[in-house]
Amino acid sequence: MAALWVEDGVYDVDSGYLAGHGELAAMVGSDQHQAFIARGCGHFLTPAHITVEHDHAIAAGHSLLVLRERDAFLIHRVTAHHWPLTRTPDGWRVRRRTSRILDGDVFAHRLLAAGVRGEQPHRPAGADDRAARTAAAGRPGRAS
Known part of the structure:
Protein backbone atom coordinates (compact mmCIF):
# COMPACT_ATOMS: atom_id res chain seq x y z
CA MET A 1 0.00 0.00 0.00
CA ALA A 2 2.82 2.44 0.81
CA ALA A 3 4.10 2.19 -2.77
CA LEU A 4 0.96 4.06 -3.91
CA TRP A 5 2.35 7.20 -2.19
CA VAL A 6 5.32 9.36 -3.12
CA GLU A 7 8.24 8.63 -0.80
CA ASP A 8 7.41 11.53 1.56
CA GLY A 9 3.63 11.20 1.16
CA VAL A 10 1.28 11.92 4.04
CA TYR A 11 -1.85 10.20 5.34
CA ASP A 12 -3.61 12.70 7.59
CA VAL A 13 -6.61 10.96 9.16
CA ASP A 14 -8.63 12.06 12.19
CA ALA A 25 3.71 0.32 5.91
CA ALA A 26 3.86 0.12 9.72
CA MET A 27 0.17 1.09 9.94
CA VAL A 28 -0.86 -1.69 7.54
CA GLY A 29 1.25 -4.18 9.48
CA SER A 30 0.05 -2.99 12.90
CA ASP A 31 -1.72 -5.37 15.26
CA GLN A 32 -4.93 -3.31 15.08
CA HIS A 33 -5.05 -3.27 11.26
CA GLN A 34 -4.21 -6.95 11.01
CA ALA A 35 -6.92 -7.76 13.59
CA PHE A 36 -9.48 -5.93 11.44
CA ILE A 37 -8.42 -8.01 8.44
CA ALA A 38 -8.47 -11.28 10.41
CA ARG A 39 -12.01 -10.79 11.72
CA GLY A 40 -13.36 -9.54 8.38
CA CYS A 41 -13.42 -6.00 7.07
CA GLY A 42 -13.61 -4.02 3.89
CA HIS A 43 -13.22 -0.48 2.64
CA PHE A 44 -15.82 0.55 0.08
CA LEU A 45 -14.97 3.71 -1.83
CA THR A 46 -17.41 5.74 -3.86
CA PRO A 47 -16.35 6.83 -7.33
CA ALA A 48 -13.99 9.77 -6.93
CA HIS A 49 -14.41 13.20 -8.45
CA ILE A 50 -11.02 13.92 -10.07
CA THR A 51 -9.63 17.18 -11.44
CA VAL A 52 -6.45 16.75 -13.52
CA GLU A 53 -4.11 19.60 -14.41
CA HIS A 54 -0.94 18.53 -16.22
CA ASP A 55 0.98 16.21 -13.85
CA HIS A 56 -1.13 16.99 -10.78
CA ALA A 57 -4.62 15.93 -9.79
CA ILE A 58 -7.02 16.23 -6.88
CA ALA A 59 -9.51 13.49 -6.11
CA ALA A 60 -12.32 13.56 -3.56
CA GLY A 61 -14.81 10.96 -2.40
CA HIS A 62 -16.31 8.95 0.44
CA SER A 63 -15.58 5.57 1.95
CA LEU A 64 -17.31 3.14 4.24
CA LEU A 65 -15.34 0.95 6.63
CA VAL A 66 -17.32 -2.24 7.18
CA LEU A 67 -16.30 -4.56 10.05
CA ARG A 68 -17.60 -7.97 10.96
CA GLU A 69 -19.14 -8.06 14.44
CA ARG A 70 -20.13 -11.59 15.45
CA ASP A 71 -22.32 -12.79 12.57
CA ALA A 72 -23.02 -9.45 10.92
CA PHE A 73 -21.15 -6.79 9.00
CA LEU A 74 -21.63 -3.26 10.35
CA ILE A 75 -20.59 0.12 9.00
CA HIS A 76 -17.91 1.32 11.40
CA ARG A 77 -17.39 4.75 9.84
CA VAL A 78 -18.20 6.95 6.85
CA THR A 79 -15.27 9.12 5.84
CA ALA A 80 -14.58 12.05 3.50
CA HIS A 81 -11.29 11.95 1.56
CA HIS A 82 -9.22 14.53 -0.29
CA TRP A 83 -6.31 13.16 -2.36
CA PRO A 84 -3.72 15.39 -4.07
CA LEU A 85 -1.91 13.18 -6.61
CA THR A 86 1.15 13.60 -8.78
CA ARG A 87 2.22 11.85 -11.96
CA THR A 88 5.63 10.21 -11.60
CA PRO A 89 7.68 8.15 -14.07
CA ASP A 90 6.10 5.10 -12.37
CA GLY A 91 2.52 6.39 -12.71
CA TRP A 92 0.18 8.38 -10.48
CA ARG A 93 1.09 8.51 -6.77
CA VAL A 94 -0.59 9.99 -3.69
CA ARG A 95 1.07 13.11 -2.26
CA ARG A 96 -1.35 13.40 0.62
CA ARG A 97 -4.58 11.79 1.76
CA THR A 98 -6.60 13.84 4.19
CA SER A 99 -9.51 11.90 5.68
CA ARG A 100 -12.09 12.91 8.25
CA ILE A 101 -15.03 11.00 9.64
CA LEU A 102 -18.38 12.50 8.61
CA ASP A 103 -19.62 13.22 12.12
CA GLY A 104 -20.78 16.81 11.61
CA ASP A 105 -17.29 18.36 11.59
CA VAL A 106 -17.26 21.21 9.06
CA PHE A 107 -13.76 20.29 7.86
CA ALA A 108 -14.90 16.88 6.59
CA HIS A 109 -17.40 18.60 4.31
CA ARG A 110 -14.80 21.17 3.22
CA LEU A 111 -12.54 18.32 2.11
CA LEU A 112 -15.18 17.13 -0.34
CA ALA A 113 -16.15 20.60 -1.55
CA ALA A 114 -12.52 21.59 -2.17
CA GLY A 115 -11.88 18.33 -3.98
CA VAL A 116 -14.79 18.87 -6.34
CA ARG A 117 -13.39 22.33 -7.14
CA GLY A 118 -9.87 20.88 -7.61
CA GLU A 119 -8.56 22.94 -4.70
CA GLN A 120 -6.77 22.39 -1.42
CA PRO A 121 -9.10 22.43 1.62
CA HIS A 122 -9.08 25.33 4.08
CA ARG A 123 -9.37 24.43 7.74
CA PRO A 124 -11.90 26.59 9.61
CA ALA A 125 -10.49 28.63 12.50
CA GLY A 126 -10.67 26.75 15.79
CA ALA A 127 -11.47 23.42 14.15
CA ASP A 128 -10.68 20.24 16.04
CA ASP A 129 -7.59 18.62 14.55
CA ARG A 130 -6.93 15.33 16.30
CA ALA A 131 -4.38 14.33 13.68
CA ALA A 132 -2.30 17.48 14.19
CA ARG A 133 -2.39 17.00 17.98
CA THR A 134 -1.28 13.39 17.57
CA ALA A 135 1.63 14.43 15.34
CA ALA A 136 2.62 17.30 17.66
CA ALA A 137 2.68 14.93 20.63
CA GLY A 138 5.07 12.70 18.73
CA ARG A 139 2.75 9.70 18.86
CA PRO A 140 2.52 7.50 15.81
CA GLY A 141 -0.86 7.64 14.18
CA ARG A 142 -3.23 4.80 13.58
CA ALA A 143 -5.32 4.84 10.49
CA SER A 144 -7.98 2.64 9.06
Whole structure:
Protein backbone atom coordinates (compact mmCIF):
# COMPACT_ATOMS: atom_id res chain seq x y z
CA MET A 1 0.00 0.00 0.00
CA ALA A 2 2.82 2.44 0.81
CA ALA A 3 4.10 2.19 -2.77
CA LEU A 4 0.96 4.06 -3.91
CA TRP A 5 2.35 7.20 -2.19
CA VAL A 6 5.32 9.36 -3.12
CA GLU A 7 8.24 8.63 -0.80
CA ASP A 8 7.41 11.53 1.56
CA GLY A 9 3.63 11.20 1.16
CA VAL A 10 1.28 11.92 4.04
CA TYR A 11 -1.85 10.20 5.34
CA ASP A 12 -3.61 12.70 7.59
CA VAL A 13 -6.61 10.96 9.16
CA ASP A 14 -8.63 12.06 12.19
CA SER A 15 -7.12 9.24 14.27
CA GLY A 16 -3.48 9.94 13.40
CA TYR A 17 -0.87 11.35 11.09
CA LEU A 18 1.47 9.18 9.01
CA ALA A 19 4.34 10.48 6.90
CA GLY A 20 6.52 8.48 4.52
CA HIS A 21 6.56 4.91 3.30
CA GLY A 22 7.83 3.53 6.61
CA GLU A 23 4.94 4.86 8.70
CA LEU A 24 2.37 3.87 6.07
CA ALA A 25 3.71 0.32 5.91
CA ALA A 26 3.86 0.12 9.72
CA MET A 27 0.17 1.09 9.94
CA VAL A 28 -0.86 -1.69 7.54
CA GLY A 29 1.25 -4.18 9.48
CA SER A 30 0.05 -2.99 12.90
CA ASP A 31 -1.72 -5.37 15.26
CA GLN A 32 -4.93 -3.31 15.08
CA HIS A 33 -5.05 -3.27 11.26
CA GLN A 34 -4.21 -6.95 11.01
CA ALA A 35 -6.92 -7.76 13.59
CA PHE A 36 -9.48 -5.93 11.44
CA ILE A 37 -8.42 -8.01 8.44
CA ALA A 38 -8.47 -11.28 10.41
CA ARG A 39 -12.01 -10.79 11.72
CA GLY A 40 -13.36 -9.54 8.38
CA CYS A 41 -13.42 -6.00 7.07
CA GLY A 42 -13.61 -4.02 3.89
CA HIS A 43 -13.22 -0.48 2.64
CA PHE A 44 -15.82 0.55 0.08
CA LEU A 45 -14.97 3.71 -1.83
CA THR A 46 -17.41 5.74 -3.86
CA PRO A 47 -16.35 6.83 -7.33
CA ALA A 48 -13.99 9.77 -6.93
CA HIS A 49 -14.41 13.20 -8.45
CA ILE A 50 -11.02 13.92 -10.07
CA THR A 51 -9.63 17.18 -11.44
CA VAL A 52 -6.45 16.75 -13.52
CA GLU A 53 -4.11 19.60 -14.41
CA HIS A 54 -0.94 18.53 -16.22
CA ASP A 55 0.98 16.21 -13.85
CA HIS A 56 -1.13 16.99 -10.78
CA ALA A 57 -4.62 15.93 -9.79
CA ILE A 58 -7.02 16.23 -6.88
CA ALA A 59 -9.51 13.49 -6.11
CA ALA A 60 -12.32 13.56 -3.56
CA GLY A 61 -14.81 10.96 -2.40
CA HIS A 62 -16.31 8.95 0.44
CA SER A 63 -15.58 5.57 1.95
CA LEU A 64 -17.31 3.14 4.24
CA LEU A 65 -15.34 0.95 6.63
CA VAL A 66 -17.32 -2.24 7.18
CA LEU A 67 -16.30 -4.56 10.05
CA ARG A 68 -17.60 -7.97 10.96
CA GLU A 69 -19.14 -8.06 14.44
CA ARG A 70 -20.13 -11.59 15.45
CA ASP A 71 -22.32 -12.79 12.57
CA ALA A 72 -23.02 -9.45 10.92
CA PHE A 73 -21.15 -6.79 9.00
CA LEU A 74 -21.63 -3.26 10.35
CA ILE A 75 -20.59 0.12 9.00
CA HIS A 76 -17.91 1.32 11.40
CA ARG A 77 -17.39 4.75 9.84
CA VAL A 78 -18.20 6.95 6.85
CA THR A 79 -15.27 9.12 5.84
CA ALA A 80 -14.58 12.05 3.50
CA HIS A 81 -11.29 11.95 1.56
CA HIS A 82 -9.22 14.53 -0.29
CA TRP A 83 -6.31 13.16 -2.36
CA PRO A 84 -3.72 15.39 -4.07
CA LEU A 85 -1.91 13.18 -6.61
CA THR A 86 1.15 13.60 -8.78
CA ARG A 87 2.22 11.85 -11.96
CA THR A 88 5.63 10.21 -11.60
CA PRO A 89 7.68 8.15 -14.07
CA ASP A 90 6.10 5.10 -12.37
CA GLY A 91 2.52 6.39 -12.71
CA TRP A 92 0.18 8.38 -10.48
CA ARG A 93 1.09 8.51 -6.77
CA VAL A 94 -0.59 9.99 -3.69
CA ARG A 95 1.07 13.11 -2.26
CA ARG A 96 -1.35 13.40 0.62
CA ARG A 97 -4.58 11.79 1.76
CA THR A 98 -6.60 13.84 4.19
CA SER A 99 -9.51 11.90 5.68
CA ARG A 100 -12.09 12.91 8.25
CA ILE A 101 -15.03 11.00 9.64
CA LEU A 102 -18.38 12.50 8.61
CA ASP A 103 -19.62 13.22 12.12
CA GLY A 104 -20.78 16.81 11.61
CA ASP A 105 -17.29 18.36 11.59
CA VAL A 106 -17.26 21.21 9.06
CA PHE A 107 -13.76 20.29 7.86
CA ALA A 108 -14.90 16.88 6.59
CA HIS A 109 -17.40 18.60 4.31
CA ARG A 110 -14.80 21.17 3.22
CA LEU A 111 -12.54 18.32 2.11
CA LEU A 112 -15.18 17.13 -0.34
CA ALA A 113 -16.15 20.60 -1.55
CA ALA A 114 -12.52 21.59 -2.17
CA GLY A 115 -11.88 18.33 -3.98
CA VAL A 116 -14.79 18.87 -6.34
CA ARG A 117 -13.39 22.33 -7.14
CA GLY A 118 -9.87 20.88 -7.61
CA GLU A 119 -8.56 22.94 -4.70
CA GLN A 120 -6.77 22.39 -1.42
CA PRO A 121 -9.10 22.43 1.62
CA HIS A 122 -9.08 25.33 4.08
CA ARG A 123 -9.37 24.43 7.74
CA PRO A 124 -11.90 26.59 9.61
CA ALA A 125 -10.49 28.63 12.50
CA GLY A 126 -10.67 26.75 15.79
CA ALA A 127 -11.47 23.42 14.15
CA ASP A 128 -10.68 20.24 16.04
CA ASP A 129 -7.59 18.62 14.55
CA ARG A 130 -6.93 15.33 16.30
CA ALA A 131 -4.38 14.33 13.68
CA ALA A 132 -2.30 17.48 14.19
CA ARG A 133 -2.39 17.00 17.98
CA THR A 134 -1.28 13.39 17.57
CA ALA A 135 1.63 14.43 15.34
CA ALA A 136 2.62 17.30 17.66
CA ALA A 137 2.68 14.93 20.63
CA GLY A 138 5.07 12.70 18.73
CA ARG A 139 2.75 9.70 18.86
CA PRO A 140 2.52 7.50 15.81
CA GLY A 141 -0.86 7.64 14.18
CA ARG A 142 -3.23 4.80 13.58
CA ALA A 143 -5.32 4.84 10.49
CA SER A 144 -7.98 2.64 9.06
